[in-house]
Amino acid sequence: KAGVTQTPRYLIKTRGQQVTLSCSPISGHRSVSWYQQTPGQGLQFLFEYFSETQRNKGNFPGRFSGRQFSNSRSEMNVSTLELGDSALYLCASSSSMNTEAFFGQGTRLTVV
Amino acid sequence: DQQVKQNSPSLSVQEGRISILNCDYTNSMFDYFLWYKKYPAEGPTFLISISSIKDKNEDGRFTVFLNKSAKHLSLHIVPSQPGDSAVYFCAAKSLVGKLIFGQGTTLQVKP
Helix, strand or coil, rough: CCCEEEEEEEEEEEECEEEEEECCCCCCCCCCEEEECCCCCCCCEEEEECCCCCEEECCCCCCCCCEECCCCCEEEEEEECCHCCCCEEEEEECCCCCCEECCCCCCEECCC | CEEECCCCCCEEEEECCEEEEEEEECCCCCCCEEEECCCHHHCCCEEEEECCCCCEEEECCCEEEEEEECEEEEECCCCCCHHCCCCCCCCEECCCEEEEEEEEEEEECCC
């Protein structure tokens, strides 16, 4: 069974630009969550999607958005990038409500 | 509002000894707890979990203990191996709630 796949692995963007990150969950998993990890911080929850609906949302500004498609693949978008958005963005999928979440390798975003 | 806290940023133990990583939480609605291991530039890897109806779960060298009255959980690694050196995150969630992570503890196992 293939794991969680995130693309791209690395990305460099300029301040003010927008970026879209992609996540393909494990086959059969319907829940996809996104996290941001910055140096010195734990994993900060961004949002969770389940069956194309946003089920939970973290405390991030509206510049951060996401969506989930009918095949459970998910994308997150960050508009008007700021230097502080530089981070490792992680996607995790799970099969139901109280099971372990499996993470992808992450997308390392650098904003210059 | 840090609902899941790992108060020790780092821990160093000798190979073969026990590693004990601790985690405290504040939300009494949490009913599922997990531990993850993370290497730099990689995604976290699931290690072990425990439901709130249990107080102990064991998987090989890894054992998680849950003390609900104290809102505390711990991960024991016995015996510790150099390959266990990584950042360990505890996480907690409630039914249909989001998975919330602690800040992580960096474990170093010395040969």
